[in-house]
Amino acid sequence: MxxxxxxxxxxxxxxxxxxxxxxxxxxxxxxxFLMPLGDVVVVAPDGARSGQSxxxxxxxxLRMAMVENREGYKALKTTGTxxxxxKLALNVLFADRPDLVVSGINHGSNSGVSVMxxxxxxxxxxxxxxxxxxxxxxLCSFDADADFSICSEVVETLCSRALKNGMPxxxxxxxNIPSTKHxxxxxxxxxxxxxxxxxxxxxxxxxxxxxxxxxxxxxxAEPDAPDxxxxxxxxxxxxxxxxTPDRSLSEIDPRVVEWMAL
Amino acid sequence: MxxxxxxxxxxxxxxxxxxxxxxxxxxxxxxxFLMPLGDVVVVAPDGARSGQSxxxxxxxxLRMAMVENREGYKALKTTGTxxxxxKLALNVLFADRPDLVVSGINHGSNSGVSVMxxxxxxxxxxxxxxxxxxxxxxLCSFDADADFSICSEVVETLCSRALKNGMPxxxxxxxNIPSTKHxxxxxxxxxxxxxxxxxxxxxxxxxxxxxxxxxxxxxxAEPDAPDxxxxxxxxxxxxxxxxTPDRSLSEIDPRVVEWMAL
Numbered sequence: 183m184x185x186x187x188x189x190x191x192x193x194x195x196x197x198x199x200x201x202x203x204x205x206x207x208x209x210x211x212x213x214x215f216l217m218p219l220g221d222v223v224v225v226a227p228d229g230a231r232s233g234q235s236x237x238x239x240x241x242x243x244l245r246m247a248m249v250e251n252r253e254g255y256k257a258l259k260t261t262g263t264x265x266x267x268x269k270l271a272l273n274v275l276f277a278d279r280p281d282l283v284v285s286g287i288n289h290g291s292n293s294g295v296s297v298m299x300x301x302x303x304x305x306x307x308x309x310x311x312x313x314x315x316x317x318x319x320x321l322c323s324f325d326a327d328a329d330f331s332i333c334s335e336v337v338e339t340l341c342s343r344a345l346k347n348g349m350p351x352x353x354x355x356x357x358n359i360p361s362t363k364h365x366x367x368x369x370x371x372x373x374x375x376x377x378x379x380x381x382x383x384x385x386x387x388x389x390x391x392x393x394x395x396x397x398x399x400x401x402x403a404e405p406d407a408p409d410x411x412x413x414x415x416x417x418x419x420x421x422x423x424x425x426t427p428d429r430s431l432s433e434i435d436p437r438v439v440e441w442m443a444l
Numbered sequence: 445m446x447x448x449x450x451x452x453x454x455x456x457x458x459x460x461x462x463x464x465x466x467x468x469x470x471x472x473x474x475x476x477f478l479m480p481l482g483d484v485v486v487v488a489p490d491g492a493r494s495g496q497s498x499x500x501x502x503x504x505x506l507r508m509a510m511v512e513n514r515e516g517y518k519a520l521k522t523t524g525t526x527x528x529x530x531k532l533a534l535n536v537l538f539a540d541r542p543d544l545v546v547s548g549i550n551h552g553s554n555s556g557v558s559v560m561x562x563x564x565x566x567x568x569x570x571x572x573x574x575x576x577x578x579x580x581x582x583l584c585s586f587d588a589d590a591d592f593s594i595c596s597e598v599v600e601t602l603c604s605r606a607l608k609n610g611m612p613x614x615x616x617x618x619x620n621i622p623s624t625k626h627x628x629x630x631x632x633x634x635x636x637x638x639x640x641x642x643x644x645x646x647x648x649x650x651x652x653x654x655x656x657x658x659x660x661x662x663x664x665a666e667p668d669a670p671d672x673x674x675x676x677x678x679x680x681x682x683x684x685x686x687x688t689p690d691r692s693l694s695e696i697d698p699r700v701v702e703w704m705a706l
Contacts, residue, residue, distance in 0.1 A: 183544050189596060216600070223465065230503065232502050232503070233500040233501065233502040234497075234499045234500060235496075235497035235498040235499045235500070235527075235566065236497040236498070236560045236561055237495060237496045237497045237499040237561070237563075238495040238497075238561050239658060240494050240495040240658055241492065241494070241497065243647070243655040243656055243657050244644075244655065244656045244657075244658070245653075245654075245655055245656075246654070246656065265500065266499075266658075269643050269644070269658075270644065270656060273642070273643045273644050273660075274644050274646060274656060294687070295573055297691050298498045298569060298573070298689055298691070299498055299499070299500050299527070301499075303691075307560060307691075311557055311560070311639050312639055313639075343703075347703065350699040350703055353693060353703075354700065358692075370704050372692040373691065373692045375690075377573050377574055377575075378531075380535070381531050381534075381535045382506075382531070382532065382535050384536060385505070391507075392507075392508070393505040393506065393507055394503060394505055394506045394507075394508065394532060394536060395505050395506075396500060396502055396506070396528075396531075398535075422704070423692055424692070424693040425691040425692060426691060426693050427557070427560055427691075427692060428633065428637075429559050429560070429565075429569075429618075429687040429688060429689075430634040430635045430636070430685055430686070430687060431615060431686040431687060431688050437612040437615065441605075441609065441611065441612055441615075442632050442684070443634070
């Protein structure tokens with residue numbers, strides 16, 4: 183459909199997306215950080231798609247339109263989810279496979295169990311399923327004037343490494359960066375276990391009918407575990423959690439065999 | 445908000461949801477299969493939410509309304525996603541925790557990598573995160589007159605077992621049932637690796653602008669592996685894949701340590 187499909191030039195080809203939409207500060211900052219590393223193509227939703235997980239658009243057709251096109255940098259908006267953006271880029275837009283998929287920088291944390299609901303990370307899983315090194319970045323701040331500059335070193339270090347060395351098959355990275363003046367570094371860790379709780383604010387509308395706003399807080403089941411993302415972030419480190427799209431329990435977990443035999 | 449919250453009676457309390465919507469044949473059949481096992485409460489989307497993965501509704505309030513209420517059976521529709529339905533049930537509707545979350549019966553397969561995009565399975569992961577035994581069922585047919593009766597024995601066997609024995613922590617089940625006249629039984633297995641490919645049908649609208657329909661097919665990377673869901677289904681067995689909401693790679697995969705040291 184795109185008569186002139188995007189091909190890889192002499193530099194690496196980097197696909198950038200997010201779930202906050204193409205006009206978010208986080209994705210603009212991310213693209214700037216990445217431009218020294220390769221040719222950047224942003225394919226992102228035309229508006230906010232927070233909490234979209236790995237949702238795909240199945241019942242409506244999608245649109246995609248170029249909004250910026252200059253040397254080493256292209257930006258396209260779509261009517262879809264973050265996963266739709268990656269799929270459109272790989273299937274419709276690109277003649278060559280990108281060398282790296284980068285998602286974010288998300289406005290707000292995707293640590294702990296939040297990785298499950300995150301549209302930012304949905305895009306990362308889609309990249310991994312397609313065999314492409316993929317990294318999601320989140321800054322743990324919802325402030326309109328959050329300081330994304332503190333993310334630059336982490337983004338450049340991990341993305342350079344992925345471009346240079348590739349990444350183990352089936353693995354992506356979920357990187358969360360605490361909103362702090364003095365980032366101590368980064369640590370590889372795992373997602374803290376826990377769950378969201380007290381999740382709705384129940385209200386009554388002027389017609390007397392109930393409605394429910396999603397709210398609540400993350401109840402960390404292991405606040406003292408030093409190898410978790412929540413813990414390292416509380417100590418001013420960026421958390422680097424290796425993640426996989428594969429949902430199968432390791433094959434086959436003895437607990438399962440036991441359970442099936444009950 | 446619900447003045448009379450739902451409590452557990454003398455029988456087990458079973459929460460039922462899906463992603464095809466409250467009026468789908470699959471969820472009505474599933475509720476019928478489950479009524480001999482306990483009190484059934486259906487909390488399901490008011491219309492189709494296919495491909496919604498674990499998406500949550502963050503920017504709009506949700507509505508929930510009772511549509512049926514008789515002895516041992518209640519049904520409520522919501523304006524949300526499958527995960528929203530589980531969250532509303534647990535946070536707003538139920539005074540007691542349900543003993544089991546069952547999702548489906550989905551119209552169409554959720555085998556292989558499709559578990560990632562499935563709203564049916566999104567609801568299952570939400571149940572597991574909340575520590576409740578949770579099972580998703582899918583019938584591998586999109587026919588309007590598909591025969592759901594072939595699912596009855598598998599549904600009853602697995603749900604009875606889960607009610608009797610609980611389930612290992614952090615584990616749910618993704619059950620896919622082939623559309624066949626003679627189901628040979630069920631087998632515990634893992635998701636076949638692979639990816640969807642050739643994913644868009646590109647068209648031009650009457651105004652000359654392009655649009656894209658999601659389509660394509662699952663490219664099974666290991667069609668001959670006898671321990672995969674695709675394989676066992678091709679041999680007329682229902683596939684039972686133990687799944688986990690946890691996306692962290694096993695802690696910490698040596699490949700990751702190696703990669704970080706590069």
